[in-house]
Amino acid sequence: MIKRINYYKELAADYSRPGLVADDVKQKLIQQGEKFVQMKEAVIPQIGNDYPLEQIEQENKEWWPTHCEALRQGRGDILTGEYRHDLVYFCQDGPFYGLEEQKEREQHWWALIAQPHVTMCWPIVQFWGEFVHFEWKCEDDETNETLAKGMVCWVRRGHRGGCYFKSEQLTFYRDVFAAPELVKLITL
Secondary structure (H helix, E strand, O other), rough: OOOOOOOOOOOOOOOOOOOOHHHHHHHHHHHHHHHHHHHOOOOOOOOOOOOOOHHHHHHHHHHOOOOOOOEEEEEEHHHHEEEEEEEEEOOOOEEEEEEOOOOHHHHHHHHHHHHOOOOEEEEEEEEEEEEEEEEEEEEEEEOOOOEEEEEEEEEEEEHOOOOOEEEEEEEEEOOOOOHHHHOOOOOO
């Protein structure tokens, strides 16, 4: 039998289910997320002796909990800042190229998954060099209903490069567009 693993064992916080991250850790992760966005360079750095894949993978592991917390808090400013200006984003509504094409659609997605009384969880996250693969789900805190779920692959060149390719399969069960009052909760 294959041994099950804890994907968060070596990470700063565990986002595999609700209630595992202390408030002080949440605030620290938001601050780190803001810092990581500022580290992104205008030109994507090359992989090599000065910026090896091992360092990029370690930086992606540092970044991951900040991404999770930014989503839970509806911090669209951080989430958008994680992308490169020339992002390629493949999903069932795409493909999208750059930061403008998916902006309105993604704002609705963020509003739905970060709405009050709903908790987004990432039970699986795996890293390989600049690749970050994860599965996510949103649960209603009162009914335990799954509102949405998905599987994603980011290609992220560490803190210096940011995300330049994203592929996602997502399914929304309860809503597809967020109510205006939920969209207003997303920080842009």
